[in-house]
Amino acid sequence: MRHLYLNGAWRASASGESIDVVNPATEETIDRVPAGSPADVEAAVAAARAALPGWSSTAPAERGKVLNAAAELIRERSDQIARIITTDMGAPYNVALKVQTLMPAGVLASYGQLAETYDFEGGRVGNSRIFREPAGVVAAITPWNYPLHQIVCKVAPALAAGCTVVLKPSEVAPLAAFALAGIFDEVGLPAGVFNMVSGYGPVVGEALVTHPDVDMVSFTGSTRAGRRVASLAAETVKRVALELGGKSASLVLPDADLPAAVKVTVANAFLNSGQTCSAWTRMIVHRDQYDDAVRLAVEAAGKYPLGDPFDELTRLGPLVSAAQRDRVVRYINRGQEEGARLVAGGADRPLDRGFYVEPTVFAGVEPGMVIEQEEIFGPVLTIIPYTRGEDEAVTIANGTPYGLAGAVWAGGEERAVAVARRLRTGQVSVNGGQFNPRAPFGGYKQSGLGRELGEFGLEEYLEIKSVQL
Structure with a gap:
């Protein structure tokens, strides 16, 4: 069985329980991932909280270099990652390569560039200076249909903004998340900046959403589940971004x-x-x-x-x-x-x-x-x-x-x-x-709150501060 990625290291889940990963084309079990526990969430959030001061004070250009390096590794390993996605969730290989792997590599690189060029300290209104600062510790909860792209759409802007992250990938198709965690580890992302806890939504997801040390939740999934996330997050008045259903x-x-x-x-x-x-x-x-x-x-x-x-x-x-x-x-x-x-x-x-x-x-x-x-x-x-x-x-x-x-x-x-x-x-x-x-990218009505991708996606993970002079 695989391990969780916590505080810069691969660690066994405190639960000791596992989830079967099934190839939908063959109906065969191809892997097992940890069914994370609230104790694992506690460890991940503590690591992210401890890493926040150092990462948020790292120069944005330096943050961007790490993201660019990760994007380059995804491109170099695109065939391998695409095969993982095809086996994990069934997308035809050409779709898994072009849409599910190379597109998120491009998105990741775009945030590497934005981190270097975005004006985090610009702007004046009369006698006030305007600063844009990291929202804090982000819980990213992602679905199975685009198992790398949806992660990158959250994790890349959060890291570019100076936030630290705890990722809960879908338990249905989790293997691309493990590949990305390995890449972040390899490019030298500091310990605790990115953490990953696999598991079930009602256990891991809800523990993240209700945790008092999580400052923001970014969720993609069904509208029904999004309502649940918003309701739970409201108890601690967290910032919430929701990318939900469509018709x-x-x-x-x-x-x-x-x-x-x-x-x-x-x-x-x-x-x-x-x-x-x-x-x-x-x-x-x-x-x-x-x-x-x-x-x-x-x-x-x-x-x-x-x-x-x-x-x-x-x-x-x-x-x-x-x-x-x-x-x-x-x-x-x-x-x-x-x-x-x-x-x-x-x-x-x-x-x-x-x-x-x-x-x-x-x-x-x-x-x-x-x-x-x-x-x-x-x-x-x-x-x-x-x-x-x-x-x-x-x-x-x-x-x-x-x-x-x-x-x-x-x-x-x-x-x-x-x-x-x-x-x-x-x-x-x-x-x-x-x-x-x-x-x-994002929706009106019951399709969600907030936007992903590009500069608008970056700003979801930024707080705005005014300093009066």
Whole structure:
């Protein structure tokens, strides 16, 4: 069994208990990690608290050098880390390499650069000087769907800001976190600056959130779990950043390039087997183009073969666990019960082993249906018609409790941007605009609080102080 990373060393958990790590493509146990205890959390927080004065007073440029060195090691070991992620959570190898490994390496390097260039001591307001200082000890609680990227999105800005960190990775796909901890150890991050306690959310996560010496909690996960985190953190008035669920819309206006809009929407909805909080899982299309959109979506879905994630022909890997597969199957069944028309995929088990679900498309979906309102977190696309024009389409797009991401497709950029401004969501792609890992990422409504990535992500981990002269 592996060990926890506490105060600059690998240590056995005080619990002595372990969690099996299962390969979702083969259903075989591939590793075991510690099921951390409250005593482990106590040791990790104490180490982070003791390391805070030294790390926060380290010159930002020196902090940046450590982050840049870690980013370079991730790049050098990208093949190895991508294979770990593929085996751990099932993403096809090419996705695990390009999206799950090289992108977080770039994000880490971007914070290395920001640490060197950001003005932590700049600014005046009248007779006051403005300083930006570390928030303190940060608890980072991360999910399984992007098991390295989601960690880097929290740990990198926290370290760049001068905070110290205790990480609780998901127990479902924890192995990339262990690889990152090893890299931080190798590049010489001072003891206690970064600590990692694996384990279950109700044990390790809640002990971190309620700990009086934790100054900030940054959490990514379901909206339900985010509410629990916010409630517990409120008892000690901690700063909280929440990146939660989504049910994002891809809104196609009548003058858009329909084949391009459908192709990219399907690709976005099925990326990472649909296990992406910002996935465009609702495609909203004018009634006059609806039948063509459904036909194109079915054709596109047929180009996503399932199989061994290491096979270069595989475009859709397994879901991360049996529980996640069963959850998605329940939603597919619910959609049919509600009267939506299944035009691709379905609930049948497509392979003899592995937690696979076929790429699934629903037509005949009406606003208010469960599959149109709730986050499924699997390869399921719903297609919703509108008839009365742009206002109706925007109302449908805004008609869920979520507001994380989305897309607008139109014949002209100016019109598309005008519609994008009307969407109550944190990030919008216009006519296929690519994801920008330096732009702020986060949600409106029940999709969360705060922002990650870029300068906005750094500022989540900074307190602002004014000194009157």
